[in-house]
Amino acid sequence: MLDRSIQELESSSLARIASATTPEALEAIRVEVLGRKSGALVEISKGMGKLAPEERARIGKLLNGAKQNLETALEARLQEFAADRLARKLDAEWVDLTLPPPGPRRGHLHPITRIQREIEELFVSLGFTVLDGPEVETEYHNFDALNIPATHPARDAQDTFWLHGGHLLRTHTSPVQVRGMQTLGPPLRMIAPGRVFRNESVDASHEHTFYQLEGMMIDREVSVAHLIYFMKTMLTAIFRREVSVRLRPGFFPFVEPGFELDILCLICGGEGCPVCKASGWVEQLGCGLVHPNVLRMSGIDPEEWNGFAFGLGLTRLVMMRYGIDDIRWLQSGDLRFLEQF
Numbered sequence: 001m002l003d004r005s006i007q008e009l010e011s012s013s014l015a016r017i018a019s020a021t022t023p024e025a026l027e028a029i030r031v032e033v034l035g036r037k038s039g040a041l042v043e044i045s046k047g048m049g050k051l052a053p054e055e056r057a058r059i060g061k062l063l064n065g066a067k068q069n070l071e072t073a074l075e076a077r078l079q080e081f082a083a084d085r086l087a088r089k090l091d092a093e094w095v096d097l098t099l100p101p102p103g104p105r106r107g108h109l110h111p112i113t114r115i116q117r118e119i120e121e122l123f124v125s126l127g128f129t130v131l132d133g134p135e136v137e138t139e140y141h142n143f144d145a146l147n148i149p150a151t152h153p154a155r156d157a158q159d160t161f162w163l164h165g166g167h168l169l170r171t172h173t174s175p176v177q178v179r180g181m182q183t184l185g186p187p188l189r190m191i192a193p194g195r196v197f198r199n200e201s202v203d204a205s206h207e208h209t210f211y212q213l214e215g216m217m218i219d220r221e222v223s224v225a226h227l228i229y230f231m232k233t234m235l236t237a238i239f240r241r242e243v244s245v246r247l248r249p250g251f252f253p254f255v256e257p258g259f260e261l262d263i264l265c266l267i268c269g270g271e272g273c274p275v276c277k278a279s280g281w282v283e284q285l286g287c288g289l290v291h292p293n294v295l296r297m298s299g300i301d302p303e304e305w306n307g308f309a310f311g312l313g314l315t316r317l318v319m320m321r322y323g324i325d326d327i328r329w330l331q332s333g334d335l336r337f338l339e340q341f
């Protein structure tokens with residue numbers, strides 16, 4: 001009788017363990033079958049008291065064997081659940097380590113910054129210092145010290161952003177050079193790249209905010225030949241090939257003589273094309289020999305020292321290099337534009 005009950009209990013319990021689907025279900029089976037107080041095996045063992053001693057020993061062995069088999073089966077099934085759970089977790093959290101990392105995408109320098117740094121490196125290699133200065137300037141540093149008369153139209157509110165207290169947003173980087181002349185003294189070589197502001201109505205070729213680079217060399221007996229040498233060297237580096245230059249007279253109050261400097265058109269070689277508007281030449285920058293008044297106002301004796309100065313538009317240069325047809329792209333912050341560089 002007892003033999004049968006033990007065998008049946010064992011085999012039916014093993015079947016239930018095999019088909020259990022959760023650790024909780026397994027625990028319920030364990031309590032029901034192996035539980036110390038009222039588990040099925042314990043209940044069976046209660047009937048052993050009436051048995052003869054040798055019979056009791058035999059049934060006891062059977063009970064122990066069944067108990068051990070069931071414990072082993074429960075333990076094995078629990079291990080299967082744990083292995084299953086781990087496999088599912090590994091599957092769900094699988095990572096391809098060859099992919100680029102998540103998180104913010106890596107950016108890069110703006111094309112204007114790139115061209116600025118190229119030109120800075122060239123001039124540093126030629127003994128020039130790179131200067132920085134305030135974007136909010138005094139009227140004196142932006143205009144008076146540059147020999148720009150009080151009546152000059154550039155000073156008008158239509159052209160310049162005026163601030164309270166006679167301050168303004170610098171309209172060129174010349175005031176940085178004024179400060180450079182005052183603090184460095186002659187002889188000197190410096191460039192002043194930076195952001196400048198004009199009160200323009202904005203369209204495809206006009207921005208209120210753009211980038212310039214100016215430079216100056218002051219020494220004894222500086223000539224237009226020096227000026228041409230440095231300008232040719234700079235433009236050859238920027239365009240990465242030999243350039244032919246031409247000077248035309250040009251007026252800027254802070255230089256005398258003053259020039260507009262053109263290069264032979266790099267597209268058509270001077271034959272005439274849409275880029276040079278059929279002239280064969282493309283305007284690049286303004287330059288000249290620093291006006292004696294400008295030297296004097298910044299504490300440099302024009303009888304002993306002189307120098308050349310130039311100014312060019314970095315924004316324009318970038319537009320030419322990459323064939324950008326609308327200046328507004330450059331400050332737009334539009335990633336579709338920026339990611340092309």
Ligand code: 2NL
Pocket residue numbers: 146174175177178212214215216252254255285286287288290291294309310311312313
């Ligand atoms: C242009 C013309 C120029 C300068 C800038 C300069 C500065 C000082 C003294 C003398 Cl402090 N000159 N700068 C000279 C000639 C031309 O810029 O068209 N720039 C975009």
